Amino acid sequence: MKNIILIIWVFLTVVCDVNAQQEKGIFGSSNWLNNWTEFKPGKADYGEATQILAGTITVNTRLTKKDVYIIQGNVYVTNNAILTIDPGTIIIGDSESKGTLIITKGAQLIAEGSETDPIVFTSNKSLKKAGDWGGIVILGDAPINKFGNYSSINYDLDPSLTTYGGLNPASSSGVLKYVRIEYAGKKIKGSENFNALLLGGIGNKTILENIMISYAAGDAFEVLGGEPVLNKIISYRSSGIDFKFTLGTQAKIDNSLAVRTSYLTNNSGSRCIDVSSYIKKEEADFTKKQTVVTATNMTLANDSDNIDTDIKSGLVKEAVFVAENTSLVLRKSVISGFNPAIILDNNIELAEKNLKKIRLEEIYFNFCQGNIFMAGNLNNEDLESYYGNSVFFNLYSKTTNLETFNDFANPRRPDFRLALTKFTASAK
Structure with missing residues (x-):
């Protein structure tokens, strides 16, 4: 009887330990990347544009599935208008x-796709590449830490229409859910690249879930102040941060994912996560x-056929950078x-x-x-x-991506959930 109890106890301990380990990195009882993502967007045919978006949108407007829209130049949604996308x-x-879409402060973007019918922002080129078009800018009135509580976006945009920041952390700039943004981040003459999705002063009532950015030439997600809550977010093979x-x-x-490749980078630096408190210290309050x-x-994974060789060749940089005067809590991650x-x-x-x-x-x-x-x-x-102390429960291993993840190399439906049952990790 004692032996049976001991066997049951050992079994439960092992099962619980494996489950606890598998909770690291993105998780789910099924692969939540299925159906709405696209890892080969260059081969997708979205058809020709039938409607033009240009100038300024000042009244509530709806974009419907029956049409294909093209963003020409800088398109501003102003006057507290709501742009709804089916x-x-x-x-x-x-x-x-x-082409760049700018949701100004007070306006909203309601882009709520579904798992089987996502909303797609993409390039108008037949041969698509990173940086084909601008991107999406969403501006709100949640707090930032610059003097005066406000700032404005540059990127060759109208400064009178691109202010952000304020005193309302619980504001909403709308919904982005089941949305893909592909090949954004066009280079601005004499400046840097647009970011695929720039969030300035976004409040915590804004819904940001199931968003995939792929092949961005600039940063994939740039967050300037505010209190955003992001869930199931993907950055795939972006050149910037x-x-x-x-x-x-x-x-x-x-529950979010960044997959980099050793051969894509830009001059301003490329990594998975970059945390800082200011762009210019003298402007920070x-x-x-x-x-x-x-x-x-x-x-956070680097996609390489031979990671060891790429590291030795200097093609691979750090995954995470933490600047002075900031705080980062990174838990249960890979x-x-x-x-x-x-x-x-080094100032810390x-x-x-x-x-x-x-x-x-x-x-x-x-x-x-x-x-x-x-x-x-x-x-x-x-x-x-310090971080190797057992109280932090950090684990260390050295296995290939094919061994580390469930189905890393699947070209259409990869599964980046951790597969720790295939190997043994150590506490050091």
């Missing part, structure tokens, strides 16, 4: 005019909240195939009060050339010792 609608960004948070953002991001990002169940996994700004003093603001817990570090470093410092013994 499930399954296709919107094409014009390359020649840098996948998830960038700054200007006092109080952000939560959960330190009486206001500085950036705090809570990221749970993130999967970081696979980077050099190294995480870099901390290695004191307990600062490290308490950078919480790295239950992380699965896989195939990284080093785990946690200070920028420009090759000696990371103190950081490895």
Whole structure:
């Protein structure tokens, strides 16, 4: 009887331990990427445009699935108008005019697709590539940490229509759900690339779920202040930063994915997560909240046929960068195939009060050339010792993507959930 009880206890312990490990990274009882995502968007045929979007939209407007729309130039939604996009609608960004959609402060974008009928923003080129068109800008009145509470977007846009920031953290700029944004991030002459999706001063009542950005030439998601809540967000093979948070953002991001490739990058730097409190320190108001990002169940993976060779060749950079005067809580996440996994700004003093603001817990570090470093410092013994403490429950391994994930190389329906039953991870 005692032996039977012991066997049952061991079995339950193993099952619970495996389940706990599998909760790292993106999760779900089924693969939530199925049906609405597209990992080969260059081969998709969306048809020719039948309607033009141009100029300024000042009244409530609906885009329907029966038409294909093309964004020509900078299209502004103003005057507190609501732009509603029906499930399954296709919107094409014009390359020649840098087609860009701007939802101004007070206006809303209601783009609520479905799992079987997503809304798609894509390129008008027959041979599509990163940076074919501008992107989407959504501006709200939630707090930012710049002096005066307000700022405006540059990118060769109208500054009188691109202000953001305010005093309403619970505001709503609308809904983005089951939406794909492909090949955005066009280069601006004499400046940088547009970002695929720029969120400025977005309030926490804005719904941001099931959004896939693929092949962005600039940053995929850039968040400037506000209090956004993001869930099931994907950045796939973007050239810039996948998830960038700054200007006092109080952000939560959960169950989300960034897949990079060693051969795509841009001059301003490329990594999965970038957390900072300001762009220019002299513009930051330190009486206001500085950036705090809570990221749970993130999967950050470098897609490479030979990660070890790419790392040795210098093609791979860090996955996460944390600047001074910020806070990052990264939990139950997977970081696979980077050099190294995480870099901390060298202006951060290695004191307990600062490290308490950078919480790295239950992380699965896989195939990284080093785990946690200070920028420009090759000696990371103190950081490895601190975050390697068993109280953080961090695990370490060195396996290929094919072994690490359920179905990493599937060209149409990949499954990036962790497959820890295939191998053994260690506490160090």
